[in-house]
Amino acid sequence: MNAAPAPSYSTWDELVQNWQHLDLPDKAWRAEIIEETIVMTPPPGPAHNMIADVVHRELVGAVPRELGIFQTLGIAVPLRRSIFIPDLVVVPRADIPGRSDPQPVPAERALLIVEITSKSNADVDRKQKLWSYAQAEIPLYVLIDEFAADGPAVFVHSEPHEGRYRKRELFPFGKPVELPAPFDLTIPTDEF
Template sequence: MRDDIDTGGDRTVTAAPAFETATWEELVEIWQNLDLPNAAWRAEIIEGRVVMTRPPENAHNLIADLVHGELRDSIPKEWAIFQTSGIKIPERKSLCTPDLVVIPRSDVLAGKSSILADKALLVVEITSRGNADDDRTRKLWGYGHAGIPLYLLIDRFASDGPTVTLFSQPTGGRYLHQHRVVFGEPVELPEPFGITLDTSQF
């Protein structure tokens, strides 16, 4: 059994391939019992891999705060916005912790450490250098399979410059529609949100 550990820069610390053949129940148990360096670190299960991610940099957190604020001012009181909640996608052997997730309060079970992904209305991921590929591919695939209506990918490290992509209309495990803009252009979040997200401060 071997763990590939890389703690350099803004990279993820990945425990693999040690747990890739584990069952879903075993993966969740490993996730629940991980000894993280401190509360700021994040652990996820992505396509059967247990991944630990170091705390993000300030630029990442500032974007999360801006998006959180715009959503908070617009959504109904019956909805919650979480920045630290794991969402389960058992069919993809994934338990992701989006940078933001919007979910009806009635679908959040007290005493649980995660929520079912198919209850989410919107997930937001903000890329870091070390995990951008997961956000662009594996999480996109997982969120599509879970049927999450809207996935907002804020890609600070896109090859052609920082962009924001809204994925919508999940069908058969993938999103049928995507709308991509560069930082500074507005992004329309359709109903049930019905708001325009200002990206000029990203």
């Protein structure tokens, strides 16, 4: 992961405009802004993609048609002066911008965010994104952490309140993950 300090922007709109016009080395790269720092991430490897595929397939069967499941959607958290691109995000289709520019979706519109850690970004997913998603009151944040201190596990964060998730459930790899309502879904992790 490469990071470069972004110039100081006087407005949120200026920061978003610069994000929209970044010239990435390849279309498969992701550019996020984490507290005004531009972070470019290369495409994930096969293991990461396999996990994303398992979760995506399970979500397709549980998510109503009016909700979209996206893998490259920018999520804006102005309070943190950040734009994230989660590995998976569930958002009402009606909340997706209709224009051709890559306008990020306000984070509070997301119903579920899934992040899959890589060695280079695990702390960002565990700390900055956890705090930002809780601040935006995203109902469910699923962190799939192959590099967790006590072994690979899935952490389901729910019940956001005053900038923190009140509930956290841990599911070691190999055990099924239970997502609460409105998803009411069991995700197998034996392929993780």
